[in-house]
Amino acid sequence: MAELALEKEMRKVVVRFSGDSGDGMQLTGDMFSQSSGQEGLDLTTTPDFPAEIRAPQGSIGGVSSFQIQIGGTEIYTPGDQVDVLVVMNPAALKANLDKLKPGGTIIADMDSFDRRNLKKAEYASDPLVDNTLDEYHVIKAPATSLTKSALKDLGLSNQAITRSKNMFALGIVAYIFSRPLAKVKKLIDNKFAKRPELAEANKLALEAGFNFSESTELFGASIVIPPAKLPKGTYRNIDGNTAVAWGFLAASENSGRKLSLCSYPITPASEILHELTARKDMGAIVFQAEDEIAAICAAIGASFSGNLSVTTTSGPGASLKSEAMGLALISEIPLVIVNVQRAGPSTGLPTKTEQSDLYQALYGRHGDAPMVVMAASSPDDCFRFSYEAAKIAMEHSTPVILLSDTYLASGTSPWRIPDMAELPEIKIPVFDRSPEEWEPYQRDPEYLSRYWKSPGDAGFEHRIGGLEKKENTGNLTYEPANHQKMTKIRAEKIERIAKKLPELETIGAQQGKLMVVGWGSTHGAINTAVTELLEDGEKSVGFAHFNYIQPLPANTEEIFGRYDQILVCEINNGQFVNYLRSIYPQFSYKQLNKIQGQPFFTSEIKAEIINRLTDL
């Protein structure tokens, strides 16, 4: 067997926890993330759930995993290849071995490698005993049996005892990464604050795992990762869906408008609905509608009532909402539509990630119907962009589509908790003159935002709706010239928002052979790939990432003009690249498209960049 491949001091490490759905791997991963954050490390995580709700125990289909990359440097992805693989049963080993680096470390619960489980995982012989794992460093830990003996005096059920073995595994990992045991125990206490007997059991199992590692000296020395240089502040770990929900709560508080969320359950967006339902305690008004159409229509009603109004969904739901998006658009009312994208078309791969609803967001409505389209690029910046989406919707009286995806929704990263005062102010264009001067389709001259008045305001009674409106008065009219004018105003209104947007930033070469471009959730992988190439001395590559897609940042054309070729990397069959081609046809575009329901690996992007540079 190979020697331990981990060094005493490492810049970054990828750990993957894997076991049966019932083994608590997500919780274990979450605890390890919290602990890593506390030690000042940067990190990014991603879960990998089985597609079935309850696959048979011990089967490969039932394997649930959690991957985390931690580092003393900035970490933007959960990592391509795994350094440390924790497997709680043979199926987890079978399902994940191909992700392990050559020479990587496997920590296996040897107790679970019995005949029955080996058979379920389709192993003819025990891989812990035969030569399957010769090229890896294998730590065989009797997790189940040692957990049982550690917890035998607690009077817990067999099931509760077995369930604690994930903390035994966490104890081993905590030892390897030199984590102070007391701090990890504190995390367990917080997690099980309402069930002290479970907190006790989990802490004993943790300790058992830690002590096993120390006393058996299987590892030599443990590993220290120096803390990352993150901006000062208070941090917490956050997943993309929670961050989206919290961004809206912050926008509600800063704008002084109540939050209405009207949604229909759909994977992978439902957690936003769940979180805001729980946030009744913050005054959120949440409505679970009878269908996707009712959800957006209710949000439109809530918006006219004067609330910050949001509907959340994924691709299939966004298709159903498209007619109503047009209503919000022609009525010129604020509305945020969040599409947490998944792999399509149709039901597609509902639990897998994709960026393939970009065309739908840009073009998926009848009539000339431009809307603001923006995309978040990391779990923690989902907060910033949901806040921004709400701000733009309210300040410009327009629907805004915010794109996230499965990868962001369930991934986590450390989030520096912002001071509410540092968030940009939200200035709602409320009509501030007398009822005599009021006309419902008057607008602010600079940005063309239609002014607000809501039911309850005496003297401003007016009607909105889906029929074309006369400029200013809002009366119904079929005048040909008016329709042309209103169509132009609606387009111009979206274009003018570009004046408010931050300029596109680039890293690496400010001009030269190749500009690598991404949008939304691919930021981490592309940024890491380009940064590594720059560190290796590559001088002709620049990178720019888009969060604002419609309108595009004002300096996009100028930046593109500085490079010979633009390489657009996206998790779809080439939607953003074609959008760019349609707007700036003068540039030479190449594309890298991964359409496997999986995010990019850094290595894939690096390889393509090197490939492109060779051609140029």
Added chain:
Amino acid sequence: MMEGVADKQAELTRQDFVSDQAVRWCPGCGDYMILANMQKAMTQMGTNKEDFLCVSGIGCSSRITYYLDTYGIHSIHGRALAVATGAKLANPDLNVWVFTGDGDCLAIGGNHFIHSCRRNINLNVVIFNNKVYGMTKGQSSPTTPAGIKTKTAPEGSIENTFNIGELAIGSGATFFARVPDNNHKLLEEVMLEANKHTGISVIEVLQNCVIFTDGIHELITGKETKDDNQVVCKHGEPLLFGKDRLYGLKLDGMKLKKVPYDENDTGFISHDMYDEDSAMHLALAKMEIPDLPVAMGIIRQAEKSNYANVLHQNIKRARELSEFKTVHDLFYSGNTWEV
């Protein structure tokens, strides 16, 4: 219970609810009567003008929002109830009225209709039932009777119909009334009662389309036949009809039967609109000519918890008990660390 309780109510006249938009229904359309009575009823609802919100879908009926000088949303086909639901939940003080038609509400909007009834949210819904698609020029609707010829059923409709009362009550609506468009007094009375009801109020108006189904309700609403073919339900009174109110209704097994009225016979049915059990209300709503008269007036008005009130009570309680005063408190809850 009334909402948006008025402080300026005394000053309101019908004219206050007349918008500056020209009314564009066909001459003789039943919609004019609904509009006029709605404007009149609104002055008596105890709601300030600015606290009304009128929401409609698509179709002839739904143009009404432009003619009522209140806050209004002329939404998209079938979705008025969904829009109204969101608006009401966002601001429960509003007095929200939904105007819709048989096609808008029961075909493309059918899902929203049944779920709105089930939720019993405090909305008032006026369904203009002319048994045809008018605006799109004469196709069959879910209430077009079998045998009636339409553009999409040139040999006569071969579909079964929805009975709006049966569908509404069956879906959990707590208030259902039916009115012919030519009975102004009853129309206004029903609108005012719907306004008072807490929960969803569904009003079906038998409305005449002069172009495509002219006279479709004639046997029920016509001068010569209406006494025989309508029974106006009044709470606590026997259900009498016919010229000189000579007939009443009795139960024959599980079925209603028309029987010459005898005031000494206690077997005749009196109307109990507050009955929690909807069985008799359903039976009344389903009555059809020629065997039985069509029931008019308030057929059902039951008490049940309503969604908007309960939701806002829950939010209020959660807010009072919350450990989070501001989002700052929420963000700092749980595991955090300093860098």
